[in-house]
Amino acid sequence: MSKKDVNSRIQIKEKKKKSKRKKILFFIFVPLIILIGAVSAYAINLVNEAEKAVSDSYESDGRDDNKSELRAKEVDPTEDHVSVLFIGVDDSEHRGEKNEPVRSDALILATLNKNDNSVKMLSIPRDSYVYVPEVGYEDKITHAHAFGGVHATIETVESFLDVPVDYYVKLNFNAFVDVIDAIGGVKMEVPFEFTESDSNDKRDSIHLLPGEQNLNGEEALALARTRKIDNDIERGKRQQEIMKAVINKATSVNSVFKLDDAIQAVGSNMTTNLTFDEMKAFLSYGTSGNIDMETLNLEGSDLWLNNIYYYGLDEQHLAKTKEILQTHLDLTDEENVEGTEDSETYEAS
Numbered sequence: 001m002s003k004k005d006v007n008s009r010i011q012i013k014e015k016k017k018k019s020k021r022k023k024i025l026f027f028i029f030v031p032l033i034i035l036i037g038a039v040s041a042y043a044i045n046l047v048n049e050a051e052k053a054v055s056d057s058y059e060s061d062g063r064d065d066n067k068s069e070l071r072a073k074e075v076d077p078t079e080d081h082v083s084v085l086f087i088g089v090d091d092s093e094h095r096g097e098k099n100e101p102v103r104s105d106a107l108i109l110a111t112l113n114k115n116d117n118s119v120k121m122l123s124i125p126r127d128s129y130v131y132v133p134e135v136g137y138e139d140k141i142t143h144a145h146a147f148g149g150v151h152a153t154i155e156t157v158e159s160f161l162d163v164p165v166d167y168y169v170k171l172n173f174n175a176f177v178d179v180i181d182a183i184g185g186v187k188m189e190v191p192f193e194f195t196e197s198d199s200n201d202k203r204d205s206i207h208l209l210p211g212e213q214n215l216n217g218e219e220a221l222a223l224a225r226t227r228k229i230d231n232d233i234e235r236g237k238r239q240q241e242i243m244k245a246v247i248n249k250a251t252s253v254n255s256v257f258k259l260d261d262a263i264q265a266v267g268s269n270m271t272t273n274l275t276f277d278e279m280k281a282f283l284s285y286g287t288s289g290n291i292d293m294e295t296l297n298l299e300g301s302d303l304w305l306n307n308i309y310y311y312g313l314d315e316q317h318l319a320k321t322k323e324i325l326q327t328h329l330d331l332t333d334e335e336n337v338e339g340t341e342d343s344e345t346y347e348a349s
């Protein structure tokens with residue numbers, strides 16, 4: 001065979017190889033392009049759904065200048081460390097029929113520090129005996145919402161913690177249940193066997209055994225609500241762990257295509273003073289690496305006054321907790337926090 005024939009056969013083989021590679025690349029990249037297009041379209045749809053849901057849920061906190069009185073100026077979550085008060089309430093129809101004022105069933109104050117991508121979550125026991133500015137005397141903090149709604153609750157939290165509440169998110173039990181169901185449940189360690197009412201107050205309809213398990217919305221709500229076995233402090237810890245599990249699950253790859261259901265669930269069962277743009281600013285905490293989440297609790301003891309039970313807060317531990325939160329928000333300077341007294345810096349272990 002001549003050299004010319006050999007070269008010709010080599011060229012034919014090379015063309016066939018290139019053609020084969022092109023086919024392989026085509027079959028790899030075409031589905032990828034379709035997937036990217038589908039995800040992009042889905043993402044756009046999600047953004048549109050979320051924007052509408054947040055817009056429908058917006059409700060002012062009643063402050064005239066859109067900022068806490070403990071702030072020298074209005075905050076910007078894209079640049080500043082901020083705080084968010086999560087208020088869990090049971091405002092379902094079966095409660096309304098009894099003409100009962102709506103109390104807060106769960107209170108968690110979250111402070112977010114942009115510099116170190118960290119979040120601290122403080123659980124506030126519902127029976128905490130604190131000063132309620134709305135009525136001018138000490139009472140259970142859960143009553144603040146019954147006295148004056150979100151505004152009274154924010155005032156009360158700011159009053160006893162000396163920490164500004166920049167934003168609030170109020171969720172009812174339906175949102176809690178629906179969101180967890182929408183993301184396929186959450187894996188939790190159930191510490192003991194217990195029975196609890198469901199979100200419709202059907203007595204002992206939820207029965208959980210101890211051990212790690214995937215909980216649906218009603219089961220997770222029962223774990224968050226129950227006070228039959230231990231106390232408000234342990235209850236608050238469980239609520240924090242459930243919130244962390246929800247955040248981790250909702251930001252996982254496996255949950256991306258379930259987020260539209262979660263958005264729909266939250267939209268009709270939430271009120272907040274966060275705008276959509278402000279809410280988008282919090283995405284940086286989930287996209288810039290692992291979020292450093294720390295849970296805090298308030299120490300105290302049982303307190304009985306006029307045959308009524310309260311949770312008496314330990315003043316020394318309360319002072320330390322105030323400083324942890326103020327330091328996390330970088331508010332240790334008097335120019336940043338109005339009305340906050342100077343004190344030594346306390347670092348959480």
